[in-house]
Amino acid sequence: MTMAGLAFSNLARRAARTLLTVLGIALAVGTAVALLALARGVAESVGRGLDETGAEFVVAPRNATGVLSSRLPESVGGVIAAMSGVESVSGELYAFTVTADNQSVLIAGWSRNAAGWKEVPLRSGRLPEPDRREILIGDSLAEGLGLAADDEIDLFDETFEVVGVTGYATAMNRSMVIMPLAALQEAALREGQVSFFTVRLVAELDEAARDRVRQAIERELPVVVSDTEEILDRDMNYEILQAISSAVSLVALVSGAVSLLATLLISVQERTREIGMMAAIGWSDGRIVALIVIEGVLIGLAGCVLGVVLGVAASALFDRLPAIGGFVSFTPRAADMALPLLFALPLCAAGAAYPAWRAVRLMPADALRRA
Numbered sequence: 001m002t003m004a005g006l007a008f009s010n011l012a013r014r015a016a017r018t019l020l021t022v023l024g025i026a027l028a029v030g031t032a033v034a035l036l037a038l039a040r041g042v043a044e045s046v047g048r049g050l051d052e053t054g055a056e057f058v059v060a061p062r063n064a065t066g067v068l069s070s071r072l073p074e075s076v077g078g079v080i081a082a083m084s085g086v087e088s089v090s091g092e093l094y095a096f097t098v099t100a101d102n103q104s105v106l107i108a109g110w111s112r113n114a115a116g117w118k119e120v121p122l123r124s125g126r127l128p129e130p131d132r133r134e135i136l137i138g139d140s141l142a143e144g145l146g147l148a149a150d151d152e153i154d155l156f157d158e159t160f161e162v163v164g165v166t167g168y169a170t171a172m173n174r175s176m177v178i179m180p181l182a183a184l185q186e187a188a189l190r191e192g193q194v195s196f197f198t199v200r201l202v203a204e205l206d207e208a209a210r211d212r213v214r215q216a217i218e219r220e221l222p223v224v225v226s227d228t229e230e231i232l233d234r235d236m237n238y239e240i241l242q243a244i245s246s247a248v249s250l251v252a253l254v255s256g257a258v259s260l261l262a263t264l265l266i267s268v269q270e271r272t273r274e275i276g277m278m279a280a281i282g283w284s285d286g287r288i289v290a291l292i293v294i295e296g297v298l299i300g301l302a303g304c305v306l307g308v309v310l311g312v313a314a315s316a317l318f319d320r321l322p323a324i325g326g327f328v329s330f331t332p333r334a335a336d337m338a339l340p341l342l343f344a345l346p347l348c349a350a351g352a353a354y355p356a357w358r359a360v361r362l363m364p365a366d367a368l369r370r371a
Helices: 003-013 015-052 076-081 115-119 139-145 181-187 207-220 236-270 272-280 285-319 334-361 364-370
Strands: 057-061 086-098 104-110 122-125 134-138 152-155 158-166 176-180 196-201 223-227
Touching (some): 003 015, 003 285, 015 236, 076 086, 104 181, 115 196, 134 139, 139 158, 176 181, 196 207, 207 223, 236 334, 285 334
Parallel strands (some): 104 176
Antiparallel strands (some): 086 196
16 A cells, blocks of 8 residues: 555544544635635726726825725816826716615716716616716616616715616626716715826827826826726725735634644544554654655645635625625636645645654654553
8 A cells, every 4th residue: 555545544544533624724725715816806806997997097196095085186187187198087086875775885976078988888778967966877786776777866865866777897887886076076075076087198109108108197296197907006905905815814724734733633642552563563754754744735635625616616605795796806816726725735734744743752662552
């Protein structure tokens, strides 16, 4: 019998304990996979959502702690629009509110000259009039709230008419309400303010010229100019989410390794006589250590495989929850799965090392006597 076969046979003899340990490791790895997918999904959802509405660059306050919660004077847009190489500038305001059913809703206010108005994919209805309490609503949100064009909804303690249902592709935009900027500024008590500006540059500009325009905007104003993919790079809320996700993932993986350590320690104690007999018939210390470490690695591999499955399944479940999937694309990628595995397998091997060391410390005669 090979070493791996003997290790598997030893684990199968204590099936219940082995399965519980595998499950503990799987839950740890699954938690890490889901949390890493969440952190990445937030950034990607916001970036793709802005891309879909026609944004090329985003101009936000330099000292803002959060992109959607940041504030800039609407008048700054005129300064940016006057710069060479800028084709169009649109001020956008974002705010969260709750419906009468206590469902959280993201509201976007777009200025009249926003490029996004021309590219709204309407499934039904029409665009809002700028001077009326009219809104567009994403198809996912409309389905969840049971709304259609010509219905009404209460937002910010005011009644708005749904004049159109949008058919965007991204999760954030499908669950977002869009209204004229002036209407949201008044309803949210943010008159004269925007969250950020979206900018389109002249199409003929090469990459070097585009960089010069970005630098000119940042020199002229106390702002940061970002690509849509970079928009959350300086967002403190996103950084906190990343830190929490990483910390919880690490704690979960260490807990799984500790569970493995406890299981193998108990196994070594129960097999004192067996280990003593191995040593007595000529097994070297290295071979005994290798056997126990292989057992730990087998448990770790099984837990990691099951953990990836659980992480993907949990992500799919969260993706269907309106409170999460409505705003974030929650799909794990290869990197989200590989990172926990790179930590989990070495931790499992390390968790098996101490019980193996304890096993080879026993002299054969002592082990047979203590058994």
